Amino acid sequence: MKAAHQKMVKRQIKIIGIGLGSPGHLTGHAIEALRQVDVFLVADKGDIKKEMVAARKAVCEAFLKPGSYRFVTISDTDRGPDAKRGTTEYRKGVQAWRQSRVNRFVNAIKELPPNMIVGFLAWGDPAFYDSLIGIVEEIGEIIPLDIRVIPGISAIQALAAENAICLNRVAAPIHITTGRRLPREWSPELGTVVVMLDKGLACAQLLARAPDLEIIWGAYIGFPWQIIRRGRLADMVQELIPLRERLRQEHGWVMDTYILRGPEMTDDAPPLEI
């Protein structure tokens, strides 16, 4: 007797890393995967992130024939004011938002014929601070799925490349974290620190401890209006705080990533003082 699940066809799902909105960021494998997809499901976060939905649409238009695919936007629920929440409240908020997104995607997928290949377009690379893989796994608990992930260029790589730097100092570590965690986590032993998801330049809280760190900051990386700034932390912070606020007001949103690092260690260079 064949078990019911053996007969059940798994729906093919592709999670495709698209880089940061520039069609030039897509790898050959990502383009190949795009061409296999019948329906793209894209979460629409409303007016504020419309440029990011537009960037995803532009990626499809750059590589696919009109009429060869469908682009379906699914409206998202508002996650609320993350920055004002404590860690427990923040986690609860993320969980509720995520469950609602899973339910909306499940409903959309159930409407599609089972042989249709569904694509999710992950911003940057889906391995870095991205909920898509986890969300698709949760969808897979409801609908059997065959999940493939195609990597993309992350904000981390793009920022390093724009500045022509290798992230780690010789044989030293790289630490990737969030703005929320940075002030209590930072120490020179972390090596180069990459900060994402920072709603308000948390690096300003390191000024008293480490004014001589180098900051390499990039906003809207990959977009035609990308902005990069680089210098000594103590000199840059006063420029970056109003600049970031002005950009947020102009665009309605800002996404920035920054790198903090001390000097290269050599036999005669003293370790960074704190």
Ligand SMILES: C[S@@+](CC[C@H](N)C(=O)[O-])C[C@H]1O[C@@H](n2cnc3c(N)ncnc32)[C@H](O)[C@@H]1O
């Ligand atoms: C939800 S995470 C997604 C990261 C993404 N998966 C990646 O690989 O870059 C969003 C954070 O990524 C960074 N980010 C994404 N796009 C960016 C961009 N175009 N310029 C600068 N930082 C960006 C910001 O730190 C932002 O807060």
